[in-house]
Amino acid sequence: xxxxxxxxxxxxxxxxxxxxxxxxxxxxxxxxxxxxxxxxxxxxxxxxxxxxxxxxxxxxxxxxxxxxxxxxxxxxxxxxxxxxxxxxxxxxxxxxxxxxxxxxxxxxxxxxxxxxxxxxxxxxxxxxxxxxxxxxxxxxxxxxxxxxxxxxxxxxxxxxxxxxxxxxxxxxxxxxxxxxxxxxxxxxxxxxxxxxxxxxxxxxxxxxxxxxxx
Numbered sequence: 001x002x003x004x005x006x007x008x009x010x011x012x013x014x015x016x017x018x019x020x021x022x023x024x025x026x027x028x029x030x031x032x033x034x035x036x037x038x039x040x041x042x043x044x045x046x047x048x049x050x051x052x053x054x055x056x057x058x059x060x061x062x063x064x065x066x067x068x069x070x071x072x073x074x075x076x077x078x079x080x081x082x083x084x085x086x087x088x089x090x091x092x093x094x095x096x097x098x099x100x101x102x103x104x105x106x107x108x109x110x111x112x113x114x115x116x117x118x119x120x121x122x123x124x125x126x127x128x129x130x131x132x133x134x135x136x137x138x139x140x141x142x143x144x145x146x147x148x149x150x151x152x153x154x155x156x157x158x159x160x161x162x163x164x165x166x167x168x169x170x171x172x173x174x175x176x177x178x179x180x181x182x183x184x185x186x187x188x189x190x191x192x193x194x195x196x197x198x199x200x201x202x203x204x205x206x207x208x209x210x211x212x213x214x
Contacts, residue, residue, distance in 0.1 A: 002047050003081040004074060025072025025082045028199050033073050044079050045202030049209050052193050057213045060097055064088045066192025100186065105214050107140050108147050115140065139166050146206040155201030160194040
């Protein structure tokens with residue numbers, strides 16, 4: 001019951017055209033959704049987080065563009081998300097999948113040593129010792145804010161804005177070498193998820209949700 005996927009009409013589809021059945025829903029910014037009770041907005045926010053963690057830990061596929069235009073909300077019989085656009089989907093597999101799971105766990109447990117040990121193995125860096133670890137850990141502390149509270153009020157938070165503003169500076173500081181591009185897409189998606197939770201003014205227990213996956 002997390003989400004509903006738009007249904008294609010195969011006889012009217014080809015390599016360049018996607019035709020789907022009409023699906024009625026509301027934008028998360030619409031009056032209909034914004035006027036929902038706190039309980040129902042929290043429920044939508046929790047489902048949105050579950051979709052994110054399903055993408056990372058279960059489906060191993062992520063729709064990396066978390067823009068609100070890629071989603072609608074169906075209200076009846078119970079509120080759920082409608083997934084519209086999969087053009088930016090990335091497959092998370094093999095070494096990257098295992099390492100990114102370790103990154104999520106190290107952030108959640110605030111294990112700085114594990115984080116940088118895992119981060120180093122993500123890429124082929126020539127001068128990893130030049131990495132500004134304090135800069136990177138500052139970003140982790142921003143992203144980790146919702147996980148250190150039993151209840152986090154996204155409506156009053158500026159975490160998504162701070163995270164998205166931090167990313168360019170963060171990736172400019174990567175040492176020479178190569179790093180999987182997928183990590184940038186995943187980090188951007190997580191920041192976008194926090195923006196959606198802010199739009200819904202959710203006040204939820206993020207720790208309880210991620211505990212189900214790690």
